[in-house]
Every structure is written in C-alpha cells, then in structure tokens.
Amino acid sequence: CAFYSSVLSGVQERTLVALKPDGVQRRLVGDVIKRFEQRGFKLVGMKLLQASEVILAEHYHDLRRKPFYSSLIRYMASGPVVVMVWEGHNVVRSSRLMVGDTDSAQAKPGTVRGDFSVHISRNVIHASDSVEVAEREIGLWFHVSELVSWDNADQSNLYQV
Numbered sequence: 001c002a003f004y005s006s007v008l009s010g011v012q013e014r015t016l017v018a019l020k021p022d023g024v025q026r027r028l029v030g031d032v033i034k035r036f037e038q039r040g041f042k043l044v045g046m047k048l049l050q051a052s053e054v055i056l057a058e059h060y061h062d063l064r065r066k067p068f069y070s071s072l073i074r075y076m077a078s079g080p081v082v083v084m085v086w087e088g089h090n091v092v093r094s095s096r097l098m099v100g101d102t103d104s105a106q107a108k109p110g111t112v113r114g115d116f117s118v119h120i121s122r123n124v125i126h127a128s129d130s131v132e133v134a135e136r137e138i139g140l141w142f143h144v145s146e147l148v149s150w151d152n153a154d155q156s157n158l159y160q161v
C-alpha cells in the first residue's frame with residue numbers, strides 16, 4: 001500500500017533547518033550540512049538570504065509577546081541566514097535532537113548547539129519543532145519551485161525499500 005511504501009522509503013517528512021546569522025558568521029554552514037548529509041537525510045532546498053523583519057515576524061509569530069522577542073528579531077536580521085529543507089524518515093524529531101536544547105548551556109555535547117554555542121541568545125541554528133510547524137515554515141521561506149524532489153541513488157542502504 002502507498003502509505004507503508006512511503007514510510008519504508010522515508011519520503012514522508014520534511015523540516016526547515018536554518019543557520020542563524022551567528023552560525024553563518026562563524027563558518028558553520030559546511031559542518032551543519034555535513035551532519036545532516038551523513039545522518040542520511042536528503043537536501044531538497046537551500047538558499048542564503050538576508051531575512052526581512054516581515055518574514056522574521058511571521059516565523060516567530062508565536063513568540064511575539066516574549067521579553068526576548070525584539071532582541072531575537074534584531075539578532076536574526078543582523079546578517080545572512082542559510083535556510084534548508086531536509087527530507088527523510090522522522091526528520092523533524094531527529095533534527096531537533098541533532099540541534100540540541102534551546103538553551104545552549106543545557107545542550108548536550110554532540111549536538112550542534114552543544115558543540116558550537118554557549119548562550120541561548122546566540123544558539124546558531126533553527127529547526128522546526130513539529131510536522132505542522134515544519135509545513136508552515138517551509139511554506140514561509142520557500143516557493144514550491146525552489147524545492148527539488150530527487151531520487152537517492154543509495155536508497156536501499158538508508159531504508160528498507
């Protein structure tokens with residue numbers, strides 16, 4: 001059946017991952033891409049851009065009443081970000097685990113935040129926190145024409161096909 005074959009081949013989930021301005025400044029783009037590639041996820045969209053306050057306000061809409069909101073927007077607009085869409089089995093949850101705790105001081109070694117950051121206000125990376133949020137964020141940052149579906153040559157090494 002189509003549902004189980006899509007589960008087995010791992011094409012059912014996508015998430016938005018973004019290197020924040022501090023991550024770009026600190027030359028961490030390559031390391032982060034490497035981690036997601038070697039885990040087995042598939043890159044289906046990527047671009048570097050200067051985020052506008054409009055897109056950031058939409059992206060962080062749920063946090064608009066938090067005391068750190070205005071400094072968060074200033075930080076996120078302080079330089080270019082690299083936004084990516086990664087695809088694969090359970091990629092939303094797995095990405096959150098790879099990214100680590102929001103508070104860098106609590107993030108475990110081996111996670112992006114735990115390896116490269118010390119403070120919650122400069123925590124290097126973003127990853128969507130649920131499948132629904134991922135869909136909303138991908139739609140916010142990418143036009144459908146910027147997302148590319150492509151076949152993994154080594155699909156059977158990553159999934160039971």
Ligand code: UDP
Pocket residue numbers: 063068072101102120121122123125126127129
């Ligand atoms: N943030 C902050 N101070 C806080 C909480 C959050 O500066 O006390 C920033 C931080 O950059 C974080 C972002 O706001 O990554 C979004 O917060 P959220 O709770 O969604 O954390 P995330 O999903 O990024 O782990």
Ligand code: MG
Pocket residue numbers: 129
């Ligand atoms: Mg969040």
